[in-house]
Amino acid sequence: GQQVMQIxxxxxxxxxxxxxxxxxxxxxxxxxxxxxxRPGGHPVFLIQLVKSGEVKKQKxxxxxxxxxxKNSSLHITATQTTDVGTYFCAGLTSNDxxxxxxxxxxxxxxx
Amino acid sequence: DAGVTQSPTHLxxxxxxxxxxxxxxxxxxxxxxxxxxxxGQGPQFIFQYYEKEERGRxxxxxxxxxxxxxxxSSELNVNALLLGDSALYLCASTLDLNTExxxxxxxxxxxx
Numbered sequence: 724g725q726q727v728m729q730i731x732x733x734x735x736x737x738x739x740x741x742x743x744x745x746x747x748x749x750x751x752x753x754x755x756x757x758x759x760x761r762p763g764g765h766p767v768f769l770i771q772l773v774k775s776g777e778v779k780k781q782k783x784x785x786x787x788x789x790x791x792x793k794n795s796s797l798h799i800t801a802t803q804t805t806d807v808g809t810y811f812c813a814g815l816t817s818n819d820x821x822x823x824x825x826x827x828x829x830x831x832x833x834x
Numbered sequence: 835d836a837g838v839t840q841s842p843t844h845l846x847x848x849x850x851x852x853x854x855x856x857x858x859x860x861x862x863x864x865x866x867x868x869x870x871x872x873x874g875q876g877p878q879f880i881f882q883y884y885e886k887e888e889r890g891r892x893x894x895x896x897x898x899x900x901x902x903x904x905x906x907s908s909e910l911n912v913n914a915l916l917l918g919d920s921a922l923y924l925c926a927s928t929l930d931l932n933t934e935x936x937x938x939x940x941x942x943x944x945x946x
Contacts, residue, residue, distance in 0.1 A: 765924060765937040811876050820931045821890045824876035
């Protein structure tokens with residue numbers, strides 16, 4: 724079945740630094756979504772990418788969808804303490820509607 | 835406009851018992867999905883319902899079942915509970931089958 728993998732599992736970042744988290748799917752995706760989950764909270768939708776090679780920005784967050792629609796990345800610039808949480812990518816394939824989540828990248832920030 | 839609501843928020847059950855979890859989607863959303871999230875892992879897909887029909891099923895045993903009602907609310911039922919069923923159960927509603935998911939706060943199930 725479809726598998727979605729994320730690296731790294733943990734990201735310890737100095738406040739103000741940049742970092743990138745990566746997502747890879749074993750199958751071609753129709754779209755990929757990113758979610759953020761704060762400790763003790765529930766996943767909150769960030770963005771959806773649909774087109775091959777698509778790039779979207781939300782303030783300090785930049786999301787990319789690979790040309791082959793099998794990988795994606797989230798890049799955060801000038802990390803702030805509000806960025807703490809776990810970031811999940813989740814992929815959908817065109818033949819079913821099972822949103823498959825990666826294991827997430829848990830981000831901690833050193834002030 | 836209310837978001838996705840789930841009940842109960844916390845639940846403690848004994849092995850072998852059954853449990854029913856409830857979810858009310860965002861008004862206007864026709865699809866509800868259920869996920870199991872074990873600590874330290876991503877949500878695992880259990881079921882998706884759209885217009886009261888099952889449209890997707892994850893790799894969970896037959897002890898897990900669900901249904902969607904005419905008002906689009908949904909129930910997740912788990913029979914013969916095992917210790918390993920202890921997890922956060924999340925409900926998500928979507929406007930359509932492939933749009934962004936809005937999650938409820940979840941039900942924290944502990945099986946002892």
